[in-house]
Amino acid sequence: DQQVKQNSPSLSVQEGRISILNCDYTNSMFDYFLWYKKYPAEGPTFLISISSIKDKNEDGRFTVFLNKSAKHLSLHIVPSQPGDSAVYFCAASSLKGGGSNYKLTFGKGTLLTVNP
């Protein structure tokens, strides 16, 4: 069973427009969420995170929104740039429950293509 779901395998956006990547989760114990970006032939790199005590976190062009009641989060990239083209993974963790706070559960990823 997939506890973290990214239902869109791919997304194509024009340069300068907004990119919105979505993620849903089913485990109500998750209370910390992260987005990773992955270029081909490289490992994932951390992009931005959000704790469940917040509903928004912003870092430059990247904003993550969390809707706990809907168990949904989204990553907004504004404005999108061609260099943003990559696979974006949503991941979740729980700070409750002892050792599990070291573990991440990943979604399958969404391939973002930003066209010039």
Next chain:
Amino acid sequence: DAMVIQNPRYQVTQFGKPVTLSCSQTLNHNVMYWYQQKSSQAPKLLFHYYDKDFNNEADTPDNFQSRRPNTSFCFLDIRSPGLGDAAMYLCATSRGGPAYNEQFFGPGTRLTVL
């Protein structure tokens, strides 16, 4: 630059022939992880070490073993690789501790099983 290094980047082995993948880190992080990622799938955690404490995932096959001889190095041993073990293997590290912190990933080792 502090980083996570994986060697080799590409590994070809034969069906049933043991193989070892290597990971090293200069971040001095307490926790080291091994993930398996197959095409278009989510990275799947195989196991992790918190310092010397080994934590195996319940569904990790016995064919996969790991060693962490010191803080900097961690190895993934596949005792008898099958065709289904062909995948990208990702090593990651994190500081550990009571608060969550992000994981830092290496570039991965692409394993091919012939």
